[in-house]
C-alpha cells in the first residue's frame with residue numbers, strides 16, 4: 046500500500062512558490078518543506094506488502110505499529126504487525142519451496158535434520174501468543190538507551206500453527222541426557238569477515254519452555270511471511286520476542302546457553318552503570334503489562350461525555366486476571382471489563398471501561414493483574430538496554446476534553 050503522504054508532498058514540491066501564492070497557498074510551501082524533511086521512510090521491500098499507514102518506519106529493519114492502529118478485536122493483522130530484524134532478512138527465494146526447508150534437531154537421542162514436509166507429519170497445534178520485543182517501551186526511558194525507541198507498537202497478538210516441539214523430540218527418541226536449554230538458530234546469511242558468533246541470531250531458553258514451544262509455519266491463517274520468519278519459526282509462548290527465532294535452521298537441546306553474542310551479552314537486564322554480562326538475567330519470560338489504545342491524544346480533543354477507554358493486557362506466561370483503569374493519573378482506579386474472546390494464557394485480552402469525562406485534561410492509565418497475583422508495576426526497572434518496560438505510569442496517556 047502506498048503511503049498517502051507521498052503523493053501530496055510531491056505535488057507540493059512540484060508547485061512553484063508563485064503558483065502556490067496565486068492559489069493563496071503561499072504559506073504551504075513552508076509546510077511542504079517541513080513535511081519533506083520529516084518524510085516518512087518507505088517500507089523495506091520484504092515488508093512492502095504491509096499497511097504503511099499503520100506503521101512507523103524507524104529503519105529498514107525496525108517497523109512499529111502505531112498505537113492508534115491497534116484494533117479492538119484481539120488479533121493483530123499481519124499487515125500491521127511490527128518487524129524487527131537483527132540481520133538483513135534472507136532472500137525471498139527461501140519461500141519458493143517451503144516444504145523443502147530443513148531444520149537440524151540436536152540434543153535428542155536420534156538427532157536428525159527434518160524437512161518442513163516431515164515436520165507436518167509429526168503433530169499439529171495452534172496457539173495465540175503476544176509477540177513483543179523486549180525493547181518495547183524503551184522510548185519511555187529517560188536514560189535514552191541505545192536501540193529503537195519503541196513506545197507500545199513493538200508488540201502484537203498472533204495466532205501460530207505448527208508442530209509442538211515436544212512431539213518432534215518424542216519422534217526422535219526423547220531428549221539426550223543432561224540438557225538444560227532449548228537453543229534456536231536463525232537461518233540468515235552471515236556477513237563475511239566477522240566472527241560468526243558476534244552476529245549469529247541464536248538464543249537459548251530454559252528447557253521447560255519446550256512444553257509450550259512450537260515450530261510454526263502458519264501465522265494468522267496464512268503461510269508464514271518472510272518478514273516474520275517464514276518458512277519456519279520457533280515460537281516460545283510467553284517469552285520475549287528475541288527468543289522466537291525466525292527462519293529457524295537448527296533447534297538444539299544443550300547443556301549450556303549459546304555462546305553467541307546476542308545470548309551472552311545482548312538482551313541482559315544490566316543495572317544502570319554496568320556492562321552487559323552473562324551473569325545478569327536474560328530477557329526470557331514476559332511479565333504482566335497493559336496499555337491503553339484509545340482514546341488517544343493524537344485523535345484530537347474529545348467531546349465531553351462518555352468515552353470507552355480500551356486497550357490490551359497480558360500476563361506473559363500467566364493468564365490476565367483483571368485490569369483497572371484510572372482517569373486521574375493513578376490516584377483512583379476502577380475495574381475494567383475484559384472483552385472479546387479469550388484465546389488462552391499467552392494471548393492478550395482487550396479491556397474496556399466506559400468513563401464520563403468533563404472539560405479539561407485527563408491522565409488515563411491502566412494496570413493489569415495476572416492470576417499468579419502479580420500486579421503491573423508503577424515504575425520501570427531501570428536497565429542499560431531499556432528492556433522490559435512494564436510501567437503503567439510510562440504508558441499513561443493525557444487526553445483533552447474540549
Ligand SMILES: Nc1nc2c(c(=O)[nH]1)N[C@H]1C(S)=C(S)[C@@H](COP(=O)(O)O)O[C@H]1N2
Nearest residue numbers: 127128129130131178231246273286287291
Ligand atoms: N532469525 C531471527 N530471528 C529473530 C530476530 C532476528 O533478527 N533473526 N529478531 C528477534 C527479535 S529481537 C524480535 S523482537 C522478533 C521480531 O519478530 P517479528 O519481526 O516477526 O515481529 O524476532 C526475533 N527473532
Ligand SMILES: [Mo]
Nearest residue numbers: 178179286287
Ligand atoms: Mo526484539
